[in-house]
Amino acid sequence: MAVQISPSILSADFARLADEAARVEGVADWLHVDVMDNHFVPNLTIGLPVVEALLKATSTPIDCHLMIEDPDRWAPGYAEAGAGSVTIHAEAAKAAIRTLRAIRAAGARAGFAVNPATAVEQYEDLLPEIDMLLVMTVEPGFGGQRFLDVVLPKVSRARALIDKHGGEVWLQVDGGVSAETIERCAEAGADVFVAGNAVYGADDPAQAVRNLRALAENA
Ligand code: DX5
Ligand code: ZN
Secondary structure: OOEEEEEEHOOOOHHHHHHHHHHHOOOOOOOOEEEEEOOOOOOEEEOHHHHHHHHHHOOEEEEEEEEOOOOOHHHHHHHHHHHEEHHHHEOOOOOOOHHHHHHOOOOOOOEEEEOOOOOHHHHHHHHOOOOOEEEEOOOOOOOOOOOHHHHHHHHHHHHHHHHHHHOOEEEEEEOOOOOOOOOHHHHOHHHHHHOOHHOOOOOOHHHHHHHHHHHHOOO
């Protein structure tokens, strides 16, 4: 699987989202949108209306990361709106298989995320229902946090599970991914890299995406 970079607009200027999206258009594979509800995580960001506006404003596919309670109720709507990928959290979903299938049925890739302290092995049987497994490398809720090295062995184990099943499941990492940490993630087997601060905190976000991609490809 080729390396893919998904800049997180959580670190962008929320008052100028169309311009911020344009800064990585044609360079990034995805635009990562962090939807937070102040319940599943202690932070409140944006929801479906802003995702719908972004879909009109950029040609980059949207990668929705839902850090919300009751994703079973809300996730299909993001897929129906046109997001290319919709990720729900293992810790929040009450009917994960039904919701993952609903996301796919609405035409999006179905993502499944695990927090740093959530084991991945228990979800092995779900892999055929999943297009992308997201292993969080920080506790979700905020951009700019320090990368949790303690999660790297789980990234390796997730890679082994995916390879064992021979599927086409992408393995995403999110949180603290930067020029300092991306090679370790790639070596552990990740192939989709979310980066917020490392892209939108840079003077030239497009160049930051190119740098991250080169580091991951050469790891
Ligand atoms: C954290 C979010 C991340 C965040 C990453 O809860 O899921 O997507 O934007 O930001 P950085 O790359 O700055 O850690
Ligand atoms: Zn995220």
